[in-house]
Amino acid sequence: MAINRIAFYHLETLLWIARLGTFAAAAARLNTTQPAISARVRELESHLGTALFRREGRAMALTPAGRELVRESEPLWARFQTVLTGCSDIGGARGVVRVGSGEIAAAICLPDFVTALGLDLPNVTLEIDIALTVDLIQQLASGQADMIFGAGPVAHPLLRSTPIGGVDLLWLASPAIASAPPPRPPVWSLSSASPLYHIVKDALARSPLAASPVNLCNNVRTMIDIVTRGGGVGAFPEAMVRAHLDSGRLARLPDMPPLPQIAFHVAVRAAESDPLVLAIFGRASDLRL
Known part of the structure; x- marks a missing residue:
């Protein structure tokens, strides 16, 4: 087994496919192409000598070996990201963070929040999507969004949320x-x-x-x-x-x-481990409408 040939990007690719369900979604999240994602999976499966995914319709399902590797790799990957973040200045962080918001929250709190965020994290790109909370919850749970501002209770077993106040x-x-x-x-x-x-x-x-x-x-x-x-x-x-x-x-x-009043919450996935997303979520949790 060629363990020495397994790179961090192999594990990152595996974890995003497992989270999002398709190679195409993982490619979009990692800013690469679907053929590149397929090549990474083939390399990883070749190095390990076992299949990690099987196709079920349009989605990719983990094999038993794939599920075990994901389960064991997730805490290691989270720890690795935390170590890297601790060795660097979060102000120099780079990446694309996808934020979903309802229209009311977007109008009331996003302008000041996004402006301040841009000053502190100048190398971070934000992609903001305005939609109804019910749609935002599904986007977040499926990995299409990294964080959302939602109206009313944000109740979903895969998410965790923090109240940020209400609107008259x-x-x-x-x-x-x-x-x-x-x-x-x-x-x-x-x-x-x-x-x-x-x-x-x-x-x-x-x-x-x-x-x-x-x-x-x-x-x-x-x-x-x-x-x-x-x-x-x-x-x-x-x-x-x-x-x-x-x-x-x-x-x-x-x-x-x-x-x-309409109550508002900010939410991320319960299993979110990306230090940048968690840092932005922490700042959003301190907002008070």
Whole structure:
């Protein structure tokens, strides 16, 4: 067995395929090509004298020998990364970190957070994806994202999360509608997969507008623009509409029940071992909305 020919990149490749499930996903994560990933696997299997993967449909499943190697290699790889990080300045770290965020969290906390991060980690590239929390959780669990900012509880057995505070919601409309609400104005909300939808529906059922139709949109800023132009009412984060309230373009809707805060969490995979990702996660965990 040619153990002396096994390089660290062989183990790194193995662990990312095991985590992401396909050679293509591992190639994207490691900034290389799928043929290069296949070549690394063939080299590793040749050196070990055993097959590590078998194809199951479009995914690659570990063989018993592959599962054992992954189980034994993961703590060693994590320790190796920690040792290297301890020998270097984290400020000089390089790499691509994929961050997912809901639109509300992105608008409220990401600009300052990303700006400060860029000053402290100038060689780190961020790829930011804005999506609903339910989609972000799946991206994180599958390894397509390294860290996420999510609305509501981030509950998944493969993830760990830290609360970073909540955001106040206000019932708002254009001044004309707020002063004389029609009987059934349309109410705007994010999709039913969003915590905001359930907050709006629960409060709406206890309000004078219980018979109003609920229109759905996947973009909060678009909903704010619609409501500002007199296209209905909505429940919006105060931090995103403060300028609209100050300028008089939006007004609070009277006689509506109070809305609970939307809680936000930052999350990573429970098994995350990359020192750079963990360092960024630590900084994000200190945020307070």
